[in-house]
Amino acid sequence: MQGRSEPDAVTDPRPTMRDGISSHVAQLECDIANGPIVPAVTPEEIRSHLASRYRFDAPADLDDVCADIERMLRTWQVQVTHPRYFGLFNPSVTPASVVADTLVAMYNPQLATWRTSPAANEIERHTLRWLAGKFGLPDDAIASFTSGGAEANFSAVIVALTRAFPEYGDAGLQRVVSAPAIYLTAEAHHSFNKIAHMTGLGRRALRIVATDGHLKMDLDDLARQVAEDRRGGFAPFMVIGTAGTTGAGVIDPLTDLARFCRSQNLWLHVDAAWGGAAILSPRLRAHLAGIEAADSITCDAHKWFSVPMGAGMFFCRHADVVTEAFRATTSYMPGRTDAVLDPYTSSVQWSRRFIGLKLFCSLAHHGESGYVDMIEHQARMGDVLRAALTRAGWRIVNTTPLPVVCFTREGLVTSTFLKDLYGGQIAWMSEVRLNGEAPVLRACITSFRTTPADIERVVREMSPLAAGE
Numbered sequence: 419m420q421g422r423s424e425p426d427a428v429t430d431p432r433p434t435m436r437d438g439i440s441s442h443v444a445q446l447e448c449d450i451a452n453g454p455i456v457p458a459v460t461p462e463e464i465r466s467h468l469a470s471r472y473r474f475d476a477p478a479d480l481d482d483v484c485a486d487i488e489r490m491l492r493t494w495q496v497q498v499t500h501p502r503y504f505g506l507f508n509p510s511v512t513p514a515s516v517v518a519d520t521l522v523a524m525y526n527p528q529l530a531t532w533r534t535s536p537a538a539n540e541i542e543r544h545t546l547r548w549l550a551g552k553f554g555l556p557d558d559a560i561a562s563f564t565s566g567g568a569e570a571n572f573s574a575v576i577v578a579l580t581r582a583f584p585e586y587g588d589a590g591l592q593r594v595v596s597a598p599a600i601y602l603t604a605e606a607h608h609s610f611n612k613i614a615h616m617t618g619l620g621r622r623a624l625r626i627v628a629t630d631g632h633l634k635m636d637l638d639d640l641a642r643q644v645a646e647d648r649r650g651g652f653a654p655f656m657v658i659g660t661a662g663t664t665g666a667g668v669i670d671p672l673t674d675l676a677r678f679c680r681s682q683n684l685w686l687h688v689d690a691a692w693g694g695a696a697i698l699s700p701r702l703r704a705h706l707a708g709i710e711a712a713d714s715i716t717c718d719a720h721k722w723f724s725v726p727m728g729a730g731m732f733f734c735r736h737a738d739v740v741t742e743a744f745r746a747t748t749s750y751m752p753g754r755t756d757a758v759l760d761p762y763t764s765s766v767q768w769s770r771r772f773i774g775l776k777l778f779c780s781l782a783h784h785g786e787s788g789y790v791d792m793i794e795h796q797a798r799m800g801d802v803l804r805a806a807l808t809r810a811g812w813r814i815v816n817t818t819p820l821p822v823v824c825f826t827r828e829g830l831v832t833s834t835f836l837k838d839l840y841g842g843q844i845a846w847m848s849e850v851r852l853n854g855e856a857p858v859l860r861a862c863i864t865s866f867r868t869t870p871a872d873i874e875r876v877v878r879e880m881s882p883l884a885a886g887e
């Protein structure tokens with residue numbers, strides 16, 4: 419029937435995307451789990467392969483090209499979806515999210531405006547509203563998908579500047595009379611250094627607040643620095659609290675921070691890029707208490723929500739300031755649509771991929787309970803890792819309910835240890851310096867496929883390396 423606006427009923431006899439992609443993903447995961455984790459390859463090796471095989475001077479068979487690309491990806495990268503990848507916050511990905519990302523590539527919706535992609539815009543809005551509700555944000559909060567956490571943090575600083583300094587948008591920072599200052603700990607994400615640079619604030623606008631013995635922001639030092647800056651003629655305007663620091667998974671005291679920021683008229687941004695997913699878990703969510711009072715929040719779907727990169731999210735309770743910060747009018751974009759918001763006038767990006775479908779599809783497929791199981795499983799594996807390391811004589815140096823474990827032992831040279839660990843294809847983990855001290859090892863459970871057996875194996879095989887055997 420022509421002109422009908424309902425989607426067709428699902429009676430299509432064609433093979434489903436899901437069948438093809440899910441079985442491919444399942445096979446891939448199996449191959450990866452049984453293969454190497456860390457590549458041993460030089461730039462020359464890759465460059466000479468590309469130079470000899472891809473001169474682009476004649477068409478090539480697509481199956482051959484894909485097979486070659488998969489070979490390269492399987493052998494020439496750190497396998498972040500490997501169950502023994504205990505690394506940075508790069509997850510194993512759900513097949514539902516891979517199907518979704520493929521559909522996005524096929525239909526290629528343009529998310530700059532609502533009118534060009536009504537379905538995609540509403541799917542994103544629906545997903546973001548659901549998650550905003552989980553964070554305890556009000557119904558009129560605004561949110562958008564971003565390329566990742568760095569862009570979400572960038573959005574937060576631009577919006578906070580716009581509210582604190584109305585002259586910033588048109589006249590620029592040079593017209594702001596007092597120099598603005600942002601407060602964060604040394605454990606906060608390093609994207610804020612670049613953001614201070616890019617916004618024109620300058621890197622020296624960042625004030626490093628001291629931490630307590632557990633690497634959480636020290637509120638006394640925060641209050642002292644804010645007062646001192648005000649006396650010195652600076653303009654404090656923003657505090658960054660982190661919910662799950664990159665190095666050690668530490669959660670700043672969000673409730674106290676929110677109270678302090680409210681009393682001082684400071685914008686509180688909570689960077690929950692990784693840890694934000696814990697809001698779904700009945701076991702973990704109490705550790706994020708206070709996040710509901712934030713002015714803005716960063717949370718990445720491409721971290722603990724286990725969907726492919728890049729999928730960040732920016733949430734803000736002040737919709738009016740967001741639309742002021744990102745306002746734009748053109749003669750060539752489809753005209754404004756009443757009652758809906760065009761993403762290009764309320765976020766950093768202009769043309770934008772349908773980022774949110776992978777989270778929507780994965781949530782729809784697994785349901786909230788499936789996500790709770792995935793997240794709590796990984797938190798439990800963090801506990802299993804801590805216990806196994808302690809039994810094997812390692813010293814745990816961080817405190818967090820989240821599955822990031824930092825550890826060391828007497829006389830350990832982390833760089834040598836990691837070289838041997840990678841060489842033996844035992845696991846991938848990294849080193850980190852906490853509080854400016856000597857490097858320690860950092861292992862994060864970031865795959866929903868990691869089992870106690872994986873952990874026991876890694877800890878068992880690490881011991882001789884640490885002893886220099």
Ligand SMILES: Cc1ncc(COP(=O)(O)O)c(C=O)c1O
Nearest residue numbers: 507566567568569607664689691
């Ligand atoms: C706490 C935190 N914030 C922000 C980011 C930046 O996120 P992205 O890499 O998605 O830009 C990270 C990355 O690991 C992070 O750990």
